[in-house]
Amino acid sequence: MAQYHSTRALAPTYTAKQAIRRGIAADGGLFVSDELGDTAIDIETLADKDYFELAREVLGALLPDYTADEIAACVEEAYRGTFASDEVTPLVPLKQAPGADGVPAYVLELFGGPTSAFKDVALQMLPRLMARTGTGETADEKIMIVTATSGDTGKAALAGFADAPGCGITVFYPEGKVSRVQELQMSTQEGVNVAVCGVRGNFDDAQSAVKRIFADTELAKRLADAGVVLSSANSINVGRLVPQVVYYFAAYAQLLRAGAIQAGDAVEFCVPTGNFGDILAGYYARRMGLPVSRLVVASDKNNVLFDFLTTGTYDRERPFFTTTSPSMDILISSNLERLLYFASDGDCELVSSLMASLSESGSYTVPADVLARIQEVFGCGWADEDQVAAAIKSCWDANGYVIDPHTACGYHVLQELPAAPNTAARVLLSTASPYKFPRAVAGALGLFCPPDDFACMKVLEKATGTTAPAQLANLQGKPVLHTDVVDIDGMSAYVERAAKSL
Ligand SMILES: *Cc1c(COP(=O)(O)O)cnc(C)c1O
Numbered sequence: 001m002a003q004y005h006s007t008r009a010l011a012p013t014y015t016a017k018q019a020i021r022r023g024i025a026a027d028g029g030l031f032v033s034d035e036l037g038d039t040a041i042d043i044e045t046l047a048d049k050d051y052f053e054l055a056r057e058v059l060g061a062l063l064p065d066y067t068a069d070e071i072a073a074c075v076e077e078a079y080r081g082t083f084a085s086d087e088v089t090p091l092v093p094l095k096q097a098p099g100a101d102g103v104p105a106y107v108l109e110l111f112g113g114p115t116s117a118f119k120d121v122a123l124q125m126l127p128r129l130m131a132r133t134g135t136g137e138t139a140d141e142k143i144m145i146v147t148a149t150s151g152d153t154g155k156a157a158l159a160g161f162a163d164a165p166g167c168g169i170t171v172f173y174p175e176g177k178v179s180r181v182q183e184l185q186m187s188t189q190e191g192v193n194v195a196v197c198g199v200r201g202n203f204d205d206a207q208s209a210v211k212r213i214f215a216d217t218e219l220a221k222r223l224a225d226a227g228v229v230l231s232s233a234n235s236i237n238v239g240r241l242v243p244q245v246v247y248y249f250a251a252y253a254q255l256l257r258a259g260a261i262q263a264g265d266a267v268e269f270c271v272p273t274g275n276f277g278d279i280l281a282g283y284y285a286r287r288m289g290l291p292v293s294r295l296v297v298a299s300d301k302n303n304v305l306f307d308f309l310t311t312g313t314y315d316r317e318r319p320f321f322t323t324t325s326p327s328m329d330i331l332i333s334s335n336l337e338r339l340l341y342f343a344s345d346g347d348c349e350l351v352s353s354l355m356a357s358l359s360e361s362g363s364y365t366v367p368a369d370v371l372a373r374i375q376e377v378f379g380c381g382w383a384d385e386d387q388v389a390a391a392i393k394s395c396w397d398a399n400g401y402v403i404d405p406h407t408a409c410g411y412h413v414l415q416e417l418p419a420a421p422n423t424a425a426r427v428l429l430s431t432a433s434p435y436k437f438p439r440a441v442a443g444a445l446g447l448f449c450p451p452d453d454f455a456c457m458k459v460l461e462k463a464t465g466t467t468a469p470a471q472l473a474n475l476q477g478k479p480v481l482h483t484d485v486v487d488i489d490g491m492s493a494y495v496e497r498a499a500k501s502l
Contacts, residue, residue, distance in 0.1 A: 003064075004031040004238065007341040008352040016063040020126075020239040021133040021143070023232045028355070030337050031238050033062070034346060040289035041249060044263050047256035051088040052079065054253065055246045061288065062242045066132065074128035078243070082124055084112035084469070089121065089247040091254040091427070096398040098411060098426075103268075103419040104260065105426040107401070108251045114159045115185060116433035116469050117152045117327070118278065121247060122240040123160035129239040130231070131165050142228045144499040145169040146213060148206040151178045152327045152432070154196075155185040157233040162191030168502045169233075170195040170495050172206045175485050180453045181436060181472060188478040195498040196482035199491065209491045219496060228499045235277040236334050244281030248290055251427050265424035266293035270414050272406040272431050273297045273305060274328040276335035283339060283377065292377075294420035298410040299382035300325045305333055309380040312371035315363040323385055324405040324440040327431070332358075340366065343373045379420065381413030388412065392434075392444035402464050404432040405440050435460065435468040 004019040005011060006029030014022070019031040039061035041054075049057070055075045060068060079088050092107045099105070113120025130143060145167060147157050154171040161169040173186060175198030186196045199206045213219065214230060223230065233240070248269065255261045269292060271279040279295055286292040297305050301321040308314040316331045323329055337351060343366075344350050350367070357364040366374075383391060391408040394415070395401055403411060407430040419426055434441040438456040442449045447463050449456050454476050457468045486494050 003033045003035050006030070007032050007337050007348065008355065009348050015065040016238060017065055017133040020129050020237060021231065023234065023237045029351070030236050030335070032338055032341050036062070036284060036342070037287035043252075043289060043291065046249060046253040046263070049253055050086075051246070051250050052076070054249050055079065055243070058246045058249060058288070059242060062245065062284070063129070063238075066129070070132050074125060074132070077128050078124040082114060083120075085109075087250070087254065088112065089250050091251055091258070092401070093258075093260075094395075094399045094401065098395075098398075098414040099418055101418045103423055103426055105414060105428060106251070106255070106260070107403075107407070107428050107430045108247060109430050110247060111430060111433045113156075114471060115152070115155045116436050116472055117156060118429070118431040119152055119156035120159065122235070122243045123156040123233065125160075125243040126233060126237060126239040127160045127164040127167060130167060134166060140227060142502045143167045143231050144223070144228050144495070144502060145231055145233050146210055146495055147233050148172045148199075148203065148210045149178075149186075150174070150203040150326055150329070151182040152436075153233070153235075155182065155189070158186060158189045158191070158194055158196065161233070162189060162194050164193070168193040168195070168498060170197070170498045172197050172199045172210065172491060174199055174201060174203045174206055177202060179437075181438075181475065184475040184478070184480075185472075187480045187482045188475060190481065193502065195494070196484070197491075197494055198485040199488060200485065201488045205488050206491070209488050213492050213495055216492065219492060222496065223499050226500050228502055230495070230499070234334075235275050241277060241281055241284070241335070244278055245284045245288070248282050248285035248292075252290060255425055255427075261424045264291055266291045266420075266422050268293045268296065268420050268423045268426045269429065270296040270298055270410045270426060271429045272325070272328060272410045273299060274330040274333065276305065276333040276339070278429065278431070280335045280338055283342070286377065287342075293423040294379050295377055296379040296381065296410075296413060296417065298413040299380070300328045300388065300406075300409050301382070301384050302329050302331060303382040304331055305336070306380045306382045308336075309375065309378055312368065313363060313365045314358065316358065317362040324388060324437060325409060328406055328409065339374065340370070344370050379417060381417050383409045383412035389440075389444035391415070392441055393446070396445055396464070402434045402441065402445075402460070402466055403430060404434040404437050405444075406431045408444075433469055433472070434466075435472050438468075
């Protein structure tokens with residue numbers, strides 16, 4: 001059962017539980033399993049299965065050392081009653097095909113969870129999986145999750161880990177540099193085990209400080225004496241990747257039930273991408289037997305993945321743009337390392353040398369055969385800021401459907417790029433509620449935006465006849481529980497205090 005190992009070395013090996021508890025391999029690589037694809041999910045019977053059954057099946061296949069009872073309990077705790085729809089990730093048809101080729105398109109709404117962004121799907125599950133990793137000598141050890149956030153991850157991680165048994169969570173955000181809605185989402189977070197702290201500095205400063213905290217062996221020793229180990233809720237954790245595989249199957253099941261496709265028909269998925277986690281889950285689903293014609297990477301103006309997928313050279317030495325889709329403003333797509341591993345048939349030496357090149361010179365180029373294998377499965381496109389706004393407007397005009405700026409990058413790419421050959425339906429993954437970004441969305445629709453984000457939500461509600469998710473609209477009246485602010489130098493001591501009080 002110990003089948004996970006680093007992308008950079010075949011040994012040592014770990015069980016799925018160990019991989020989830022550790023987060024990242026000691027050599028800096030990401031945990032992968034060579035058994036990916038050995039268990040196929042039966043397509044013929046997909047239509048009969050609801051989200052919960054699919055989740056049990058997919059998680060059971062990819063995390064074999066969890067018992068069926070453990071998996072079933074995790075799935076219930078994570079998804080029963082926590083999402084707006086019983087489907088968990090409902091599929092909505094678009095009235096008009098976005099592309100000139102007329103292939104019908106659907107939106108897979110991933111934002112029905114407690115924080116209105118797709119990260120909830122994984123971060124509602126990760127704490128349940130994490131809580132069941134303690135065995136033998138680690139049974140009494142507590143885990144302190146430490147995360148720096150530019151906005152969305154922090155709140156989703158807080159919502160997932162609040163009051164989770166055996167765990168605490170500390171979130172740092174750059175003070176004054178997240179949206180008003182995002183700051184309130186975090187500063188009003190309840191839970192006995194949560195700490196939220198502003199940092200005087202920017203996101204990169206906070207992120208670098210968190211990495212130093214993880215690498216601080218003296219601190220680790222002091223915490224171990226206190227019975228606490230630090231861990232990360234970063235999207236490279238196996239426990240975040242695996243839950244995302246489920247909704248690709250759930251989308252297909254809903255297409256079957258709607259009579260939109262027949263079992264075996266190929267579907268194309270278009271995915272707004274930053275760290276490459278969401279779309280990599282689609283690649284996992286394809287390896288597990290889902291008929292996928294193509295996976296389309298949709299980027300914003302930070303189009304490092306578009307350049308990589310078209311040329312084979314990944315170059316992070318480029319200007320960084322702050323956009324209306326902040327969760328995709330990323331220059332290092334960490335999860336891509338897993339794709340390089342699989343596309344090179346498990347060539348750890350190659351992956352190690354590419355990653356060494358990335359950290360030493362800021363770029364790498366993959367061999368032509370590896371690029372060709374990636375291009376067989378992945379398409380790509382990107383949208384600049386004007387195109388994002390235009391996509392929000394044209395999606396609304398054509399379909400009466402409001403999308404957020406991240407999803408709009410994908411909608412733009414669907415408009416530009418013809419569907420892959422033999423595609424029966426296209427599915428656009430929608431990663432956030434438009435009400436998380438009311439100013440950008442209202443602006444794109446040509447509406448008057450008052451200075452206050454909550455007033456902006458009201459304008460959007462009135463103009464579109466949609467309703468803001470209660471958990472966002474209600475933030476206005478919630479008591480602020482967290483007001484701590486520290487300098488970058490104070491972060492380590494802050495974590496130590498929080499960890500020792502677990
Ligand atoms: C995190 C995020 C993304 C990007 O997801 P990756 O897994 O990093 O590719 C896209 N949209 C939203 C709203 C997000 O929060």
